[in-house]
Amino acid sequence: MGGVFINYRRGDHSETVEHLYAELDRHFGRGQVFLDRPSIVPGQRFSDTLRARVDDCEVLLAVIHPGWTDVRDVSGARRLDDEEDWVRREIEQALASDKVLIPVFLDGVTAPRPAELPPSIRELVGRNGQPLRRTHWESDLAELIAVLEGLVRPDWRPVPAPEERGKRPGRWLGVLTAVLACAVLAGVPALPQDDSWAGTDVLPYTLGAALMSTVLLCAPFVAVAAVRLVRRSVDDLERELHAVRHRTYIRHTWPIGLGIILLGGYGAVLGDQGMAVALPLLLVLGVAVVRAAVTHLRLKKRDDDLWARWPHRLPDRxxxxxxxRAVARLHVRLDRMTAPLSLEQREKAAWELDDIAGAVRRTEREAGRTRREWLSQDHPWLFAGYVLWLALTAALFVASGLAYAAAGEGTVRRYVVMGVAVLTGTALALGTLETAHRHQRRQRRELARQVTGFREGLLRRVAELSLPPRTKPTAPARRPEEYAEPD
Incomplete structure (x- = not known):
């Protein structure tokens, strides 16, 4: 448990001691500061509790009030000369176990002379103390808390990672995809067709749809291939955008939304045909704007929470x-912190750096996944969609071949062309998936390399800021919620 143990003798100054306890308890958290009356539970053996808490504490504050060395019992004997005196016993135990012992001098009291103390606690004289004066209460207390922050941490726990939205589908998606693909392959060719096109230059509607579907299969392949060709520029852009807050990202990317709106307006100017295109586009745009507004508010709140409460555990995936963003946020925190770091700051930074290292290891493992693992874990719905798309394209070509055969127009050349088109569509789909797999693998490896380098720099920064202080700190460390996160 650790924390601070307040050693004092009851008297007229007890109210000041209780005020000190309340301020330390508020700053470091309940359970991290011990004072006999509010901390010992009724029914506990106070002697066992006192010994256990002194043995467990990280810092013992010996409160020295006016007349502390000369307090006497009812018989007139000096209390410090009594070996059973609890103030003396607690100090003896702290000195014997090499605890950090800080004398706290109330209201201008000076350190006692060695001759005024029993030999067993005479070492107390050699410990530098902290004044705590009523006339300078705020500044003296701030200095004391600043010193304690380097030795004691508030009770904290990392914020859990956000729950993953929804669950990845299991084998049922594969079974459903296979069933639907078979139904498409069997059902589409069985649909009745009008043979009025026979003997003309008009293509069967199934063949026109199949050719259009094959052409559309080129679009994802071209998009993924283009991203790989300009990957360096895209990676640099991503790295810059990921390091800024969500509202800054929106502020610098709003021209994209404006361009879509202008595109819709341009379609409306083209007349009825343009309106036929513009109206669906504007409907989709309206839904997108509403959803973007909701997402913006949610992510803004998330940004504020990630800054004020830290550290946050990164999700498994x-x-x-x-x-x-986690690396950039920690970098900003360390830039705002001043040396020496408090114990809480050191522990939180170390914990977050370990969490980042764990995320890097998981990213490296993801980069080594097989194609099947990548598709099933990252893109199960996309893969299912591609399978159904290819099944529909193949079914349309089969239906076209059957239509040509029924109309007496079937030729080997036409069947070969349709077979080649089916193989081309399949090759485009497989090429898209292969290119995307290689791209994500390279992205993850590059990300792991970048973050590892940044993390090593942050480790060195934490070590530099954690060097022992050369001067006495005068104020507690600022907390993140006391100042806004910069853009």
Whole structure:
């Protein structure tokens, strides 16, 4: 448990001691500061509790009030000369176990002379103390808390990672996809067709749809391939955007939304045909704007929470934006902190750096996944969609072949062309998935390399800020909620 143990003798100054306890308890948290009357539970053996808490504490504050060395019992004997005196016994135990012992001098009291103390606690004279004067209460208390922050930490726990939204589908998605693909392959060719196109230059509607579907399969392949070709520029842009707050990201990317609105307006100007295109586009845009507004508010609140309460545990499957953002946020924190770091700051920074290291290891493992693992874990719905898309394309070509055969227009050349088109569509789909797999693998490896380098720099920064102080701190460390996170 650790914490602070307040050693004092009851008297007229007890109210000041209780005020000190209340301030330390508020700053370091309940359970981290011990004072006999509010801390000992009724029914406990106070002698056992006192010995246990002195043995467990990190710092013992010996409160020395006016007349502390000469307090006497009813018989006139000096209390410090009594070996059973609890003030003396607690100080003896702290000195014997090499605890940090800080004398606290109330109202201008000076350190006692060695001759005024029993030999067993005479070492107390050699400990530098802290004054606590009523006339300078705020500044003296701030100095004391600043010193204690380097030795005692408030009770804290990392904030749990946000729950993952929804669960990844299991084998049932694969079974459902297979069933639907078979139904498409069997059902589409069985649909009745009008053969009025036979003997003309008009293509069967199934063949026109199949060719259009094959052409559309080119779009994802071209998009993924283009991203790989300009990956360095995209990576640099991502790294910059991931390091800023959400509202800053919105402030610098709003022209994209404006461009979509202008595109819709341009479609409306083109007349009826343009309106037919613009109205669905504007409907989709309206839904997107509403959803973007809700998402913006949620992410803004999340940004504020991540800054004020730290450290936050990263999720098991961390997105590269969240990992880069965690590194950037810790970098900003360390830039705002002053040496020497408090014990709480050192522990939180060390914990967060370990959590980042764990996320990097998980990212490296993800980079080594097989294609099947990548698809099933990251893109199960996309893969299912591709399978159904290819099944529909193949079914449309089969239906077209059957239509040509029924109309007496079937030729080997046409069947070969349709077979080649099916193989081309399949090759485009497989090429898209393969290119995307290689791209994400390279992204994760590059992310792990970047974050590892940043983390090593942050480790050195924490070590530099944790060097022992060369001068006495005069104020407690600032907490993140006391100042806003910069953009």
């Amino acid at each position: 961390v997105h590269r934006a969240a990992l880069r």
